[in-house]
Amino acid sequence: MSEHELAASAPEGISGPNVTQGPATSRPRSLSRLAALVAALVVLTAAALATISVLSPSRTYEVVVPAGTAASGRSVAELFADLPQEEGDGIRLVFQKGDTLVARNDDSVPHVIGVFSVAPGETVTHRFNVKGEFIGNCTLLGGEPLTVIVK
Amino acid sequence: MNNTHHHSPLRRARRAIAGLAALVLMTSACGSNDDAFAGVQRQQRLDVADIRLPDVTEPQARGQALVSADGTLEMRAAPDRLLLVYFGFTNCPDVCPTTLLDLKAGLRGLDPEIAQRVDVTFVTVDPERDTAGVLNIYMPYFFDRFHVLRPDSEQQLRAAADAFLVSYERSIDDDGDVQVAHSAVLYAVDESGSVAIEWPFGTTAASMGADIERLLQGENS
Numbered sequence: 001m002s003e004h005e006l007a008a009s010a011p012e013g014i015s016g017p018n019v020t021q022g023p024a025t026s027r028p029r030s031l032s033r034l035a036a037l038v039a040a041l042v043v044l045t046a047a048a049l050a051t052i053s054v055l056s057p058s059r060t061y062e063v064v065v066p067a068g069t070a071a072s073g074r075s076v077a078e079l080f081a082d083l084p085q086e087e088g089d090g091i092r093l094v095f096q097k098g099d100t101l102v103a104r105n106d107d108s109v110p111h112v113i114g115v116f117s118v119a120p121g122e123t124v125t126h127r128f129n130v131k132g133e134f135i136g137n138c139t140l141l142g143g144e145p146l147t148v149i150v151k
Numbered sequence: 152m153n154n155t156h157h158h159s160p161l162r163r164a165r166r167a168i169a170g171l172a173a174l175v176l177m178t179s180a181c182g183s184n185d186d187a188f189a190g191v192q193r194q195q196r197l198d199v200a201d202i203r204l205p206d207v208t209e210p211q212a213r214g215q216a217l218v219s220a221d222g223t224l225e226m227r228a229a230p231d232r233l234l235l236v237y238f239g240f241t242n243c244p245d246v247c248p249t250t251l252l253d254l255k256a257g258l259r260g261l262d263p264e265i266a267q268r269v270d271v272t273f274v275t276v277d278p279e280r281d282t283a284g285v286l287n288i289y290m291p292y293f294f295d296r297f298h299v300l301r302p303d304s305e306q307q308l309r310a311a312a313d314a315f316l317v318s319y320e321r322s323i324d325d326d327g328d329v330q331v332a333h334s335a336v337l338y339a340v341d342e343s344g345s346v347a348i349e350w351p352f353g354t355t356a357a358s359m360g361a362d363i364e365r366l367l368q369g370e371n372s
Contacts, residue, residue, distance in 0.1 A: 110313075110316050110318070112316075112318050112334050114351075115191065115351035116191045116193075116336070116349060116351065117316030117317070117318065117334060117336075118316075119316055122195065123194070124193055124194070125194060126192075127187065129187040129188070129189055130189040130354070130355070130358050132354070132355060132358075133353050134351040134352060134353035134354065135246075135335070135351075135352050135353050136334065136335060136336075136351055136352060148351070
C-alpha cells in the first residue's frame with residue numbers, strides 16, 4: 001500500500017502526515033497483542049503467587065506433656081505458649097488449614113489436648129484439613145476450655 | 152529485517168505465560184489435599200473390641216449393631232457397617248445435642264443406602280439419671296434407629312471410657328445440681344473393633360458425612 005493510498009483511506013479530520021508513515025500501520029496491532037500478553041502474564045503471576053502463598057504457610061507445631069504433669073496438679077498453659085493463639089475464653093489456638101499439630105504425652109495418664117486425647121507414651125499427629133472451630137476441654141488446664149480454630 | 156528477531160518479544164512473552172501456567176497447575180495439584188479425612192486418624196488406632204456395655208434400647212428402635220445374647224453391645228461394627236459411638240448425657244445442654252444434630256444432618260446428606268449402614272450408639276456417662284426410659288425418650292429426637300448403652304457400674308463405664316480415652320467427671324455444684332464434664336468426641340469404630348476416625352466437637356455435618364461415606368467405601372480400613 002502506498003503512502004498516498006493510506007492517506008486517502010484515513011478518516012476525516014486526521015491530517016495526512018500522521019497516517020502516512022508505512023511502518024506505523026502494524027505497530028498498534030502488535031502493541032495491543034503485547035499489552036494483552038503482558039496483562040495475561042500479570043494475572044497468571046498473581047494466580048501463581050496466590051497459590052504459592054496458600055501452600056507455603058503450612059507449619060507443624062508440637063506440644064509435649066512432660067512426665068509428672070498430672071501428679072503436680074498444676075495448670076500448664078505455658079505448654080501452649082509457642083503455639084499461635086488469639087484472645088478469648090481459655091486457650092484459643094489458631095492454625096491455618098494444612099497446619100499439623102503433634103501432641104506427645106510423656107505423662108503416666110491420658111491427657112485431652114483440645115481436639116483429641118493422647119494416651120501415656122503416645123504421639124498423635126493431626127493435620128487440620130478442614131476450616132472451623134473445634135471446642136474441647138483440656139486436662140492440662142484444669143477444665144478450662146481449649147478451642148482450636150482452623151482458618 | 153529479520154522476521155524471527157522481529158517477533159521474539161511476543162514469543163518470549165508466550166513462553167513465560169506457558170511456564171507460569173504450568174507452575175500454577177503444578178502448585179495447585181501439589182497443594183490439593185481433598186483426599187484427607189476431616190476427623191482425627193490416630194497413628195496407632197484405639198482398640199475397643201473387648202468392650203461390652205448393656206444395650207437398653209427398646210426393641211422397635213434398635214439398630215443393627217452387634218448385641219450379644221446377654222444384652223450387651225459389642226464395640227465393633229457389624230459386617231459391612233460402621234459403628235458410631237458417642238459418650239454423653241441427656242441433661243447436656245449444648246454439646247451432646249449439637250453433636251447428635253450434626254450427625255443427623257450429616258447422615259441425611261448421604262445416599263440413604265449408605266446412611267442406613269451406620270449404627271449410632273449413645274453411651275451415657277450419667278447412668279444414675281439416664282435411665283433406660285430416659286434414654287429411649289431422648290434418642291428418638293435425633294434418630295429412628297439407634298442403640299443406647301447404660302453401664303451397670305462405675306467400673307464398667309470407666310473401663311469403656313478409658314478404652315476410648317474419653318474423659319468424664321461428675322460433680323455437685325454449690326446449688327446441689329449435678330455437673331457433668333466430658334470429652335466431646337464422636338468415634339467411628341470398624342468391624343475389627345478399632346477406632347478408624349475421631350471427630351472433635353465442631354466438625355461440620357458435611358465433613359462427618361463425607362468421612363462416613365469414605366469409611367464405608369473401605370478407605371482407611
